[in-house]
Amino acid sequence: MDQLTELEEDALGEIFNISLGAAAKLMSEMVSDEILLTVPNLNIIRLEEALRLEALADKEVCSIEQKFSGGMGTGSAFLLFHKNSSLEIVKMMMKDYVAINEVAQFEKDALSEIGNIILNSVLTNLAKLAEKRIETKIPEFFVGKYEDIVKDEFFDQKNSDTILVAFIDYRLKGKDIVGYIFFVLEFKSIRELSKVLIEKLK
Template sequence: MSGILSQAEIDALLKSNSVNITDDEIDTLGEIGNISMGTAATTLYEILGKRVDITTPKVSVTTMRKMAETYTIPYVGIEVKYLSGVEGFSFLVLKMVDALIITDLLMGGDGTNPGEELDEIRLSALGEIMNQMMGSAATSMSEMLGTSVTIAPPKLFEVRFADTKLDNILEDDEIVKISFKMVVEDIINSEIMQIMSKDYAIKFAGKLLNTGEEPVENPDTISETEEVKVEAKADREEEKKEKKATRQPSAKVNVSPLELKSFEDEDEEEKSEEVDVGDNLGLLMDVPLPITIELGRSKKMIKEILELNEGSVVVLDRFAGDLVDVVVNGKLIAKGEVVVVDENYGVRITEVLSKKSVIRKERA
């Protein structure tokens, strides 16, 4: 018997020494996928204007060889490179026909005649869609992990599992596949898959397990609650800024412009009130105040509220393009416009109400 091992024997030895993925890690990967892809579905809904559900994650361990035997039709692959937080690669894979339908919807079609191949224009459009979807997914992952998760711009390519090599994954290497059900109204009823090496999947899941936090599951469906999400996001970001301001007193200079405004028509009583505030300014500066961004309001009868369901639209008392209200501690103090800063919602202040107006509103 020869003392030299064959390549097959070497591969078998390496596999026998590999670390198996645990049930906890599989559950964690499913939860992370459910939350991040739920956020991505919301983004796709906003882009297409059509109801999108990406739900029911199923985690399994397989190999590229088995994938090639099972999935024989052409797919579109999206390489997602994580630059910070969970450094590494994962791949999002969807059917070519689904990608064509999505780009057709984006370009004003109804999805019934999507074409047969991704030309340069469609590929560019799909790349932008995936960039926004993966960006929002990275933001939700940042909140789960408690650390910044950033990604490189996604790269798109055609995938035929029999021929395509993903990163350095060999055909007999174990990989983790997370399959999601993807439904776009009555147009698409398919699946989308996330693929990563087993080693990276274990590292990925361990990152969250080590934080000791339980991921909060998103609802399985996407409904029109963007108004609430903007408000909640703004509240969270402002809380972070207020905490930072408490730790760094130099940040107080940000509020000085409000104190420099002059109001020549204020009566003596209002001026005396300002002096009192100024005398105690040092005591007040470290008091945290909640900031709420209000897009608008609406009134409904109880009957109408009980009839609300998934996909219902609530019309607000504002027009598209109207300024939003900046409310501090329940009091309207400014108006502004919604902006996006590094994948987060924000508000650019365009009008600050005078202190005189605030005082009169309070007395009223």
């Protein structure tokens, strides 16, 4: 299986750190509380392996997808949360403006906004550092069983065979909320991007 070198992983990890740090600052303002992030843990996996991720298998999840194209290649970026975690985030965003039993009604709009902030931050920083043109589509929201989302959305990326997964812990008010970022992209595009970032980050 294709693998990145340690140096290539470090370069991608650094840009994720930078991008997610900026996104966390914006999210902190949205929920009026500090958000702490762990250092992203990156993994390269095949599409088939995505179905067997232990942390997500058989779980109800919310997913926000942002398709992109341009100099980095054509692919999709996904942000996923466990269903329980996503509702906790929405509660914090809505504060006292809505009743607890009404939170689910605002889930799609609230999480789409968060997905837009986080995914745009990562994609924009990647493109800027790599000096690549990038075009993004409006984020799309999905909710359901993790495996169904993988089959329906990940496998729909006809030109892609590889997923770059970033595991990130979001900590809000003592709650551990784990988020997952998936980049569905050809491995050659991921490797090319990492090599460019190595030069830029020197």
